[in-house]
Amino acid sequence: MITAVLQFAQVGAGATLIQTLVKALALGSVYVLIALGFVIIFKATQVLNFAAGALSMAGAMFMTILISDGGFPLLPFANPLAPAEGETAGIVLFFVHVLIALALAAILGLVIERVAIRPMVGQPLFAMAVITLGIEIAIRPFNLDATALEGRQLGVPWGANSWDWGGAVVPKSYLVAVIVAAIAGVSVLFFFRTKLGVAMRAVAFDQEAAMAQGINVGRVFAIAWAMGTALAALGAIVYGMAPFPPGGSVSQEIHPLLALRVLPVIVLGGLDSVAGAIYGGLIIATAEVFAGQYLSQWNSTLGSGYSTIVPYLVMLFMLLVKPYGLFGTPEIRRV
Amino acid sequence: MLEVANLEVVYNEVILVLRGLSLQVPDGQIVALLGSNGAGKTTTARAITGLLDVHEGKSTKGSVTWNGTEITEHLPAKIVEGGISQVMEGRRIFGELTVDENLSCGAFTNRANMDANYDRVMDLFPRLKERNTQVAGYLSGGEQQMLAIGRALMADPKLLILDEPSLGLAPMLIEQIRDIIVDINKQGVSVLLIEQNAMMALSIADFGYVMESGKVVMDGPAQKLLNDEDVQEFYLGLHGDGGERKSFRDVKHYKRRKRWLS
Numbered sequence: 107m108i109t110a111v112l113q114f115a116q117v118g119a120g121a122t123l124i125q126t127l128v129k130a131l132a133l134g135s136v137y138v139l140i141a142l143g144f145v146i147i148f149k150a151t152q153v154l155n156f157a158a159g160a161l162s163m164a165g166a167m168f169m170t171i172l173i174s175d176g177g178f179p180l181l182p183f184a185n186p187l188a189p190a191e192g193e194t195a196g197i198v199l200f201f202v203h204v205l206i207a208l209a210l211a212a213i214l215g216l217v218i219e220r221v222a223i224r225p226m227v228g229q230p231l232f233a234m235a236v237i238t239l240g241i242e243i244a245i246r247p248f249n250l251d252a253t254a255l256e257g258r259q260l261g262v263p264w265g266a267n268s269w270d271w272g273g274a275v276v277p278k279s280y281l282v283a284v285i286v287a288a289i290a291g292v293s294v295l296f297f298f299r300t301k302l303g304v305a306m307r308a309v310a311f312d313q314e315a316a317m318a319q320g321i322n323v324g325r326v327f328a329i330a331w332a333m334g335t336a337l338a339a340l341g342a343i344v345y346g347m348a349p350f351p352p353g354g355s356v357s358q359e360i361h362p363l364l365a366l367r368v369l370p371v372i373v374l375g376g377l378d379s380v381a382g383a384i385y386g387g388l389i390i391a392t393a394e395v396f397a398g399q400y401l402s403q404w405n406s407t408l409g410s411g412y413s414t415i416v417p418y419l420v421m422l423f424m425l426l427v428k429p430y431g432l433f434g435t436p437e438i439r440r441v
Numbered sequence: 442m443l444e445v446a447n448l449e450v451v452y453n454e455v456i457l458v459l460r461g462l463s464l465q466v467p468d469g470q471i472v473a474l475l476g477s478n479g480a481g482k483t484t485t486a487r488a489i490t491g492l493l494d495v496h497e498g499k500s501t502k503g504s505v506t507w508n509g510t511e512i513t514e515h516l517p518a519k520i521v522e523g524g525i526s527q528v529m530e531g532r533r534i535f536g537e538l539t540v541d542e543n544l545s546c547g548a549f550t551n552r553a554n555m556d557a558n559y560d561r562v563m564d565l566f567p568r569l570k571e572r573n574t575q576v577a578g579y580l581s582g583g584e585q586q587m588l589a590i591g592r593a594l595m596a597d598p599k600l601l602i603l604d605e606p607s608l609g610l611a612p613m614l615i616e617q618i619r620d621i622i623v624d625i626n627k628q629g630v631s632v633l634l635i636e637q638n639a640m641m642a643l644s645i646a647d648f649g650y651v652m653e654s655g656k657v658v659m660d661g662p663a664q665k666l667l668n669d670e671d672v673q674e675f676y677l678g679l680h681g682d683g684g685e686r687k688s689f690r691d692v693k694h695y696k697r698r699k700r701w702l703s
C-alpha cells in the first residue's frame with residue numbers, strides 16, 4: 107500500500123490523469139469496434155448477436171495462427187515478429203496479417219449467416235437471439251481447444267513498449283488501438299454512403315419496401331454478418347496486444363467475456379446506432395477505467411471491482427432516463 | 442403485357458383472400474383496379490411483385506404472366522429487374538434516408554442508366570430537386586408520394602403498379618399526381634392504378650376492373666364504367682341517399698359476370 111502511494115506520488119497527479127485518459131481511450135476503442143459489430147448486425151437484421159463473444163475470439167485466434175506460428179504456411183509472408191522492433195516492413199506485414207485474419211473472420215460470419223441465420227428468418231426475435239446463443243456455445247469449444255491454457259501469444263512488432271509523455275507512460279499499443287478504431291469507424295460511416303450501405307440502411311428502415319425496390323435482402327444480411335464478425339474480431343485482436351489485460355495473447359479466461367462487457371455499451375448508445383456505438387464505447391470505457399483508477403483509491407472495499415460494476419450502473423441509469431439509449435430508435439420496426 | 446389468371450392467394454395457409462382473380466394490363470395502357478376496403482387490391486399488387494412471402498401469403502392457384510413468362514414464383518428483385526415496379530400503399534419511403542438516397546435504392550437493379558433515370562425523375566418532380574439532400578421523413582405527404590413514384594421510376598419499369606397513390610392527399614395534390622401518372626404513361630410505361638378514388642382513376646384509365654371479396658365483379662372500358670349506374674352509385678356516390686354503404690353485390694342492377702372462369 108505504501109509503495110503504491112509512493113509510486114503514485116512519483117508519477118504525479120497530472121501524469122496519472124493523462125495515463126488514465128489514454129487507457130480509457132484505448133479500452134474505448136476496443137469497445138467501439140465490438141459495439142459496431144453488434145450494431146451493424148442488429149441494424150440490418152434485427153438480430154442481437156449473442157455469438158459475438160465466440161466469433162470475435164475465433165477471429166483473434168485466426169490472427170495468432172497467422173503470426174505466432176511463423177506465418178500462414180500457404181502465404182509467402184515471413185513471421186512479422188521476426189523483424190527488429192520499429193522496422194517498417196515488420197509493421198506493414200503485421201497489418202497485412204490483420205487484414206487476412208479479418209477476411210477469415212468475415213468468411214466465418216458469412217458461413218454462420220448462411221447456415222444458421224438465413225433459414226430462420228421470420229422467426230420471432232427472441233428465438234433468433236437464442237439461436238445466436240446456440241452458435242456461441244457451439245463455437246466456444248473450438249476456441250478453448252485452440253488456445254492453450256495460458257492463451258495463444260499475439261506478439262506485435264512494437265512489443266509492450268511505451269512512450270514517456272512528460273512522466274506519463276503511454277503504451278504504443280494503446281495508440282494503435284485508437285488509430286485502428288478510428289479507421290474502422292470512418293470506414294463504416296463511409297460504407298453507409300455506398301450503394302450497398304444505403305441499401306443496408308433501407309433494409310433496416312423498411313425491409314418490405316427495400317425488397318420492392320429490388321434490393322436483395324439476403325445479400326444485405328450476409329454482408330452485415332461478414333462486417334459485424336470482422337469488426338468484433340478486430341476488437342478482440344486489438345485487445346490481444348500487450349499491455350491490455352490478456353497480456354499480449356488471446357486469453358482463454360478474458361477473451362470469451364470481452365463481447366459481453368460490450369452489452370452495456372450498446373444499451374447505452376442504442377442498439378441500432380453507429381454514433382451510439384462510438385459514444386457509448388468511449389463513455390463506458392471512461393467510466394470503467396476512471397472508476398478502477400480513482401474509486402479504488404478512494405475506498406478500497408471493492409478494489410478493482412468498481413471497474414466491473416460501474417459500466418452496468420451507467421447502463422441502468424441510462425435505461426431509466428432513456429430506454430432506447432442515447433441514439434437508439436424508439437420503436438423497432440418489423441415487417 | 443401483364444396477365445393475371447384465376448389467381449388464388451391464401452394468407453397463413455388458411456385465409457383465402459384472392460378467389461380466382463383475373464385481369465390484364467396491355468402494353469401502354471392505364472388500367473384501373475377499383476374495390477372497397479379489404480377487397481384484395483393490395484394483395485393483388487403483392488402477388489404480382491413477389492411480396493406475398495413477407496406476409497406469410499402464397500398463391501395456391503392460377504398464374505401471373507409478364508410478356509409471356511410466368512413470374513408467379515419469382516423473387517421481388519427479379520421482377521423489378523424484369524420491368525415491373527410498385528409504388529406501395531402508404532408510400533413507404535425510407536424516412537431516415539435522404540431524397541437522393543431513396544432514389545438510389547430505387548435504382549438498385551438498374552445502375553447503368555441511373556443518371557438518365559435520375560434526370561427524368563427530377564424533370565417530373567422539380568419539388569424533389571429542391572429537396573434532394575433532405576431527409577425524406579420530413580417531406581410533406583404529397584412530396585413523399587412524389588418520392589415514392591420517383592423511386593419506382595429509377596428502375597426504369599415498363600409497368601408501374603400504384604397502390605392508392607391518392608390516399609391522404611388534398612384534392613389539388615390528387616390532381617397533380619393524376620397528371621403525373623398520365624405523363625409517365627405517355628413516356629411508354631403501362632400503369633396498373635389501384636384506387637378507392639374511382640373518379641380519379643377512371644378519368645385517366647383506358648380500362649377498369651372492379652373487385653370485391655377477392656375477385657373481379659365487373660370490368661369494362663373506363664368510360665363505360667364511369668357511366669355505369671352501379672359504379673356511380675357505389676363509388677362515386679352520385680345517386681346515393683347518404684345512407685349506409687351497400688355492398689356492391691347488393692346494388693340491384695348488378696349482374697354477375699363469369700366469363701373469365703370458363
Ligand SMILES: Nc1ncnc2c1ncn2[C@@H]1O[C@H](COP(=O)(O)OP(=O)(O)OP(=O)(O)O)[C@@H](O)[C@H]1O
Nearest residue numbers: 452456458476477478479480481482483484485496
Ligand atoms: N398479412 C395478412 N395476413 C392475413 N390477412 C391479410 C394480410 N394482409 C391482408 N389480409 C386480409 O386480406 C384481405 C384483403 O386485404 P388487402 O390489403 O389486399 O385489401 P385492399 O383491397 O388493399 O384494402 P384497402 O383498400 O383497405 O387497402 C383483408 O381482409 C385483409 O384483412
Ligand SMILES: [Mg+2]
Nearest residue numbers: 482483484530
Ligand atoms: Mg390496399
